[in-house]
Amino acid sequence: MPRFNSLEEFQKYRENLSKKKDPKQICISVCSGTGCRAYASEKVVEALRQEITKEKLDKVVELKTIGCPGFCEKGTIVVVYPYGICYVQVKPSDASDIVKQTIIERKIIDRLLYTDPKTNKKIVYESDMPFYKHQRRILMANNSKIDPKNIDDYISVGGYTALVKALFKMKPDEILNEIKKSNLRGRGGGGFPAGRKWETTKNAPGEPKYVIVNCDEGDPGAFMDRALMEGNPHSVIEGLIIGGYTIGAHEGFIYIRQEYPLAVENTEWAIKQCEEYGLLGKNILGSGFDFTVKVHRGAGAFVSGESSALMSAIEGKVGEPRPKYIHTAVNGLWNKPSCLNNVETWANIPFIVNNGAQWFTSIGTANSPGTKIFSLVGKVNNTGLIEVPMGVTLREIIYDIGGGLPNGKRFKAVQTGGPSGGCIPEKYLDLPVDFDELYNVGSMMGSGGMIVMDEDTCMVDVARYFVDFLTEESCGKCVPCREGLRQMSRILNDITNGRALPEDLDLLKELSEVVQMSALCALGQSAPNPVLSTIKYFYDEYEAHLRGECPAKVCKGLISYVIDPDKCKSCGLCAKNCPVNAITGGKKTVYRIDNSKCIKCGNCLDACKFNAVSKVTGRNMVEVTPSKR
Amino acid sequence: MKMVTIRIDDKNVQVEEGTTLLKAAKSIGVDIPTLCYNDKLEPYGACRFCMVEIEKNKRKKLVASCCYPAEDGLIVRTKTESIDRIRRTLAELLLAVSPSGKHVEIAKQYGVYTSRFKTVDNPEAPCNLCGLCVRYCREIKKKNAVCFVGRGVKRSISLVPGASDSCASCRECLSVCDAGKIVYLIDMLQDVSCPALRPSVK
Numbered sequence A: 001m002p003r004f005n006s007l008e009e010f011q012k013y014r015e016n017l018s019k020k021k022d023p024k025q026i027c028i029s030v031c032s033g034t035g036c037r038a039y040a041s042e043k044v045v046e047a048l049r050q051e052i053t054k055e056k057l058d059k060v061v062e063l064k065t066i067g068c069p070g071f072c073e074k075g076t077i078v079v080v081y082p083y084g085i086c087y088v089q090v091k092p093s094d095a096s097d098i099v100k101q102t103i104i105e106r107k108i109i110d111r112l113l114y115t116d117p118k119t120n121k122k123i124v125y126e127s128d129m130p131f132y133k134h135q136r137r138i139l140m141a142n143n144s145k146i147d148p149k150n151i152d153d154y155i156s157v158g159g160y161t162a163l164v165k166a167l168f169k170m171k172p173d174e175i176l177n178e179i180k181k182s183n184l185r186g187r188g189g190g191g192f193p194a195g196r197k198w199e200t201t202k203n204a205p206g207e208p209k210y211v212i213v214n215c216d217e218g219d220p221g222a223f224m225d226r227a228l229m230e231g232n233p234h235s236v237i238e239g240l241i242i243g244g245y246t247i248g249a250h251e252g253f254i255y256i257r258q259e260y261p262l263a264v265e266n267t268e269w270a271i272k273q274c275e276e277y278g279l280l281g282k283n284i285l286g287s288g289f290d291f292t293v294k295v296h297r298g299a300g301a302f303v304s305g306e307s308s309a310l311m312s313a314i315e316g317k318v319g320e321p322r323p324k325y326i327h328t329a330v331n332g333l334w335n336k337p338s339c340l341n342n343v344e345t346w347a348n349i350p351f352i353v354n355n356g357a358q359w360f361t362s363i364g365t366a367n368s369p370g371t372k373i374f375s376l377v378g379k380v381n382n383t384g385l386i387e388v389p390m391g392v393t394l395r396e397i398i399y400d401i402g403g404g405l406p407n408g409k410r411f412k413a414v415q416t417g418g419p420s421g422g423c424i425p426e427k428y429l430d431l432p433v434d435f436d437e438l439y440n441v442g443s444m445m446g447s448g449g450m451i452v453m454d455e456d457t458c459m460v461d462v463a464r465y466f467v468d469f470l471t472e473e474s475c476g477k478c479v480p481c482r483e484g485l486r487q488m489s490r491i492l493n494d495i496t497n498g499r500a501l502p503e504d505l506d507l508l509k510e511l512s513e514v515v516q517m518s519a520l521c522a523l524g525q526s527a528p529n530p531v532l533s534t535i536k537y538f539y540d541e542y543e544a545h546l547r548g549e550c551p552a553k554v555c556k557g558l559i560s561y562v563i564d565p566d567k568c569k570s571c572g573l574c575a576k577n578c579p580v581n582a583i584t585g586g587k588k589t590v591y592r593i594d595n596s597k598c599i600k601c602g603n604c605l606d607a608c609k610f611n612a613v614s615k616v617t618g619r620n621m622v623e624v625t626p627s628k629r
Numbered sequence B: 001m002k003m004v005t006i007r008i009d010d011k012n013v014q015v016e017e018g019t020t021l022l023k024a025a026k027s028i029g030v031d032i033p034t035l036c037y038n039d040k041l042e043p044y045g046a047c048r049f050c051m052v053e054i055e056k057n058k059r060k061k062l063v064a065s066c067c068y069p070a071e072d073g074l075i076v077r078t079k080t081e082s083i084d085r086i087r088r089t090l091a092e093l094l095l096a097v098s099p100s101g102k103h104v105e106i107a108k109q110y111g112v113y114t115s116r117f118k119t120v121d122n123p124e125a126p127c128n129l130c131g132l133c134v135r136y137c138r139e140i141k142k143k144n145a146v147c148f149v150g151r152g153v154k155r156s157i158s159l160v161p162g163a164s165d166s167c168a169s170c171r172e173c174l175s176v177c178d179a180g181k182i183v184y185l186i187d188m189l190q191d192v193s194c195p196a197l198r199p200s201v202k
Helices: A008-019 A035-039 A041-054 A094-105 A151-156 A161-169 A172-182 A194-203 A224-231 A233-248 A261-277 A307-314 A343-361 A395-400 A435-438 A459-473 A479-496 A502-520 A520-527 A529-537 A539-546 A573-575 A605-606 B022-025 B081-097 B103-108 B134-139 B163-170 B174-178 B183-192
Strands: A028-031 A060-065 A078-079 A085-087 A210-215 A249-254 A294-296 A339-344 A371-378 A384-389 A411-416 A423-424 A449-454 A560-564 A583-586 A589-594 A613-617 B003-008 B011-016 B051-058 B061-066 B075-078 B146-149 B156-159
Touching: A008 A151, A008 A161, A028 A035, A028 A041, A028 A094, A028 B003, A028 B061, A035 A041, A035 A459, A041 A094, A085 A094, A085 A294, A151 A233, A151 A261, A151 B146, A161 A233, A161 A343, A161 B011, A172 B103, A194 A210, A194 A233, A194 A339, A210 A224, A210 A233, A210 A307, A210 A343, A224 A261, A224 A343, A224 A371, A233 A249, A233 A261, A233 A339, A233 A502, A249 A261, A249 A307, A249 A343, A261 A294, A294 A613, A339 A343, A339 B103, A371 A395, A384 A395, A395 A411, A411 A459, A423 A459, A459 A479, A459 A539, A479 A502, A479 A520, A479 A539, A479 B081, A502 A520, A502 A529, A502 A539, A529 A539, A560 A589, A560 A605, A573 A583, A573 A589, A573 A605, A605 A613, A605 B061, B003 B022, B003 B174, B011 B022, B022 B051, B022 B075, B051 B081, B081 B103, B134 B146, B134 B174, B156 B163, B174 B183
Parallel strands: A028 A060, A210 A249, A210 A339, A249 A294, A371 A449, B003 B075
Antiparallel strands: A028 A078, A078 A085, A371 A384, A411 A423, A411 A449, A560 A613, A583 A589, B003 B011, B051 B061, B051 B075, B146 B156
């Protein structure tokens, strides 16, 4: 492994890499992000490797494992270069066809292509898929070009050019000015201008200073930080070194949650390679600047994503927030000035340094420039990670990129910003997505989770789900969060079970407002968002629940299953699938459900071939099942 | 040290810059309720009873007065409708988990005698998790023999095996505990030969 002691040595190495690069090189790249690994992408890689060896193509064909390209819905994703043919939902058994037909015979395999559900046409190239076509991929662009475990891949696509520019052509103040001019806002949720945070830490008294990456992404259904940290760890490290140089820090930490083993592995690997190359350590590339990075693994607490809690956790203490009337940028890790930014914020830095603030502000909206990665999940056809310029509308995201809702269902709401975000109703579908617009409608950007909900979703149940999640995750330090969330959860559970009184709803609203005003940290202050936003936009659903009705027929306490005697053909499938023997009947008698035994699992509804089983709620309920079971 | 002037409930007061708003208020006899505060210990900011409204550059904000440092020209209001609502609600929340303790007195001050919230079956009662014992042991005694275990509603205090060997003879943390839970834990410690974590409470 080379160690570069000077800029010249490094530049020469990069030139050699690009000289060696053959644009006609055949390369099969396989996504090996966590999503595709769940679809056994590692087995696909292994099968392809065996097939390549079998056909004696080892010297001709390169096999590459890449980071997550985002279209997780269709994993495992395989792209054959230099043609750019994209295959989706590839299984290990397809390996032989890919090698024999596509590589040897130069034929496209029709069955592995993506079919556009709107036009029913097969699409050969990634760039033509509607999912990718409407995106603007900057941060994620390199994920599909490089093997995250190979630093040479990153260098050959222009990696560490921003670091070189920063260290050798720019003074720290110039970089800081550029970041401030770019108006890059923190991608972790708060949207605080990164430049101002950097400046505060830079000017704060006290040595040493620290720079920290927050990769404690804990929102259910969100995984953009994971994709970057797994798929392109060097881009984050490059941003962090530049940040250290600008602020005057010589030590950086990358806090990665325990549940992201691949991100930890790839990041540690990347740090090791950087140290070997002389891009980390003493006297980086002969510039005189020293910088080291350590990975800190989180221990599984959601609240540790909060900056002061995260710093306590790095110090080895319990990850609990502390009051930060003096910002962590001034008094943070070990009471020293510490600049903490989210993974995505750091990953933006090399691009801003390379292309300038003007380029950055030309993307997105005036108050929220740049792109943002969202994880688009829930009731939407194309789930996955998307990168779009700020200011695109929710409608474009959900319908153009996401391909709309499956099974022709009607859109009801989209929840943005993770568990403590708010639910945005249909009337705001044309809302341009940026930090301020989302806040104005009672939600937030958060780290970029986006959960689409259809007409079959009960909004009260959604609020209950998120409040239960946050009650579990509250650290318990402050009274409003610990006791307030406990009571909010109780009231919501009462409402969804039909046990609540009208005054409980008023109490819930009042309590939510108090928790919002008085909790210690951002987790507690934002925890009532799902409740307050659903009360604001879906008040009729709350009222319906108080009447004993769940309009979406989701809440088990408010529904019962019935069999229509006219449609029942006495086939007995429902009874066979009932786990609690609640359904009785016989060959010539119509089957019926005993509601005192029924656990509302819905197996009978799924099993019936004659649409004889249906869900009823409210006044139509046959018998109210006793709430204590 | 630089002196600054702040205005608390329409009274001007001069204090050293960085003095907490709670101390500044006390110095002129303005009473702010607290549960987790003790002037021997570092401010903790957990009970939220001491929240006050501050106004700076015409912008209003609610902060915990036990932690917030005084700065020149700050306007502080210790009694507003929002603050009363917060204090009443917090008192009700604590009444639902424990019928006794210092919060009962605060509740009375605010005219709260019953809670609108459902009573919670709470094995930790009467402890209200203010953490005074934990912090006393850590900050004053430097023993770290008392700690929190669990998270959220499962949070409770416990004695640390090994570190709590001298608890039975020390017992100093009892002086800061308003609830009496810690007495119970230490008495339990003397009863059992193995310093078990969290003896079950009935």
